[in-house]
Amino acid sequence: SYVLTQPPSVSVAPGETAGISCGGDNTGIKTVHWYQQKPGQAPLLVIYYDSDRPSGIPERFSGSNSGNTATLTISRVEAGDEADYYCQVWDTSTDHWVFGGGTKVTVL
Amino acid sequence: QVQLQQSGPGLVKPSQTLSLTCAISGDSVSRNSVAWNWIRQSPSRGLEWLGRTYYSSKWYNDYAVSVKGRITVNPDTSNNQLSLQLNSVTPEDTAVYYCARSLGYFYGMDVWGQGTTVTVSS
Numbered sequence: 001s002y003v004l005t006q007p008p009s010v011s012v013a014p015g016e017t018a019g020i021s022c023g024g025d026n027t028g029i030k031t032v033h034w035y036q037q038k039p040g041q042a043p044l045l046v047i048y049y050d051s052d053r054p055s056g057i058p059e060r061f062s063g064s065n066s067g068n069t070a071t072l073t074i075s076r077v078e079a080g081d082e083a084d085y086y087c088q089v090w091d092t093s094t095d096h097w098v099f100g101g102g103t104k105v106t107v108l
Numbered sequence: 109q110v111q112l113q114q115s116g117p118g119l120v121k122p123s124q125t126l127s128l129t130c131a132i133s134g135d136s137v138s139r140n141s142v143a144w145n146w147i148r149q150s151p152s153r154g155l156e157w158l159g160r161t162y163y164s165s166k167w168y169n170d171y172a173v174s175v176k177g178r179i180t181v182n183p184d185t186s187n188n189q190l191s192l193q194l195n196s197v198t199p200e201d202t203a204v205y206y207c208a209r210s211l212g213y214f215y216g217m218d219v220w221g222q223g224t225t226v227t228v229s230s
Contacts, residue, residue, distance in 0.1 A: 001173070033216030042206055042220035043155070054218060086155055090214045095170050097145070097157035 002091035004100035011106045012077045020103045022070040022087035032070040033088045034063055036081075037102075043086065047072060074105070082107045110134035112207050112221035120201075120228050126194040129184075130207030130221050137183045137190055138163050143210040145217060146181055146192045150203035161190060162213070197228045 005023040012018040022032060032050050035043035045054050047063035050070065060075045074081055087100040116128035130144070137144060143162040149155050159171040159181045171179050180193040194201060205224045208217035 031214060035216075042208075042223050043217070044220075045216045045218045048216035048218070088155075088216065094173060096172055097147075099155040099157065101154050 001094055001096070002089070002098045004087055004089060004098055006085075006087060006100040006103045008101070009104045009106065011108055012074075013108045014077055014079060016077055018074040018077050018081070018105055020072040020074075020085050020087075020105065022072070022100050023068055024070075024089065025068060027068055027070045027089065028066045030065075030089045030092075032063065032065050034061075034072045035086045035088065037084045037086065038082075046085075077105075077107055079107050081105060110209065110219045112209065112219055114205070114207055114221040114224045116205075116224055116226070118225055118227060120197055120226060121230050122198055122228055123196055126192070126197050126201060126205075126226055126228070128192045128205055128207075128224055128226075129189055130191070131187070131189045132209075133188075135209065135219075137161075137188050138185050140164060141212060143213060143215075144181075144183070144190045145208045145210060146179075146190075147206045147208055147217075148201075148203035149206070149223075152200075153203070156203075158192070158194075160210070199228050202226065202228045 034047035036046045037043040050065040051063040062073045084102045086102045111133045113131045120126045143160045145160040146158040161181045178195045207221040209219040
């Protein structure tokens with residue numbers, strides 16, 4: 001089955017840029033979605049179709065996808081961005097949604 | 109504004125059936141090409157998609173291999189909701205269960221229910 005690999009944690013100072021990777025076999029030919037999840041809350045879609053932002057998501061959130069890695073970038077990080085972030089793709093070989101293991105972003 | 113309101117028991121005995129409902133407001137379970145999903149989350153398994161239902165001239169279902177044979181996701185058009193049934197549960201099925209909407213077959217999940225913590229224990 002398809003596997004998405006994310007780093008367990010990323011630490012970033014306020015105002016800096018955080019990059020969260022999501023690795024998988026040829027992710028570049030798939031569409032990747034990203035979610036933010038804060039403790040006790042349901043996931044929130046922050047990026048869809050690799051790089052599109054839903055209404056209400058700040059422009060500081062951006063996404064890219066090429067080769068075997070998709071990346072979620074958070075610019076000008078704020079304390080409120082501290083959360084777990086998950087990537088997601090549709091695996092056409094199994095007709096499954098697949099989630100990455102999640103990355104905990106800590107704002108120093 | 110679309111909202112999903114989940115309901116169902118928080119404790120299920122091993123070997124019994126887990127049943128949850130997701131009431132939809134602001135959208136229709138029958139809207140063409142909108143998919144309605146069930147996902148669960150546990151410390152050991154992370155986020156795990158379980159299955160979905162959608163209407164496109166007729167009703168379709170997709171299920172995760174990990175629960176196939178034990179899972180049923182059904183639309184309830186009379187009450188505009190969807191349901192999840194998971195049979196023969198074990199403690200491994202203990203998790204927070206979510207329903208969520210996808211605006212297309214491969215679109216991200218843009219609206220989520222509040223989550224239901226289900227514990228499988230005798």
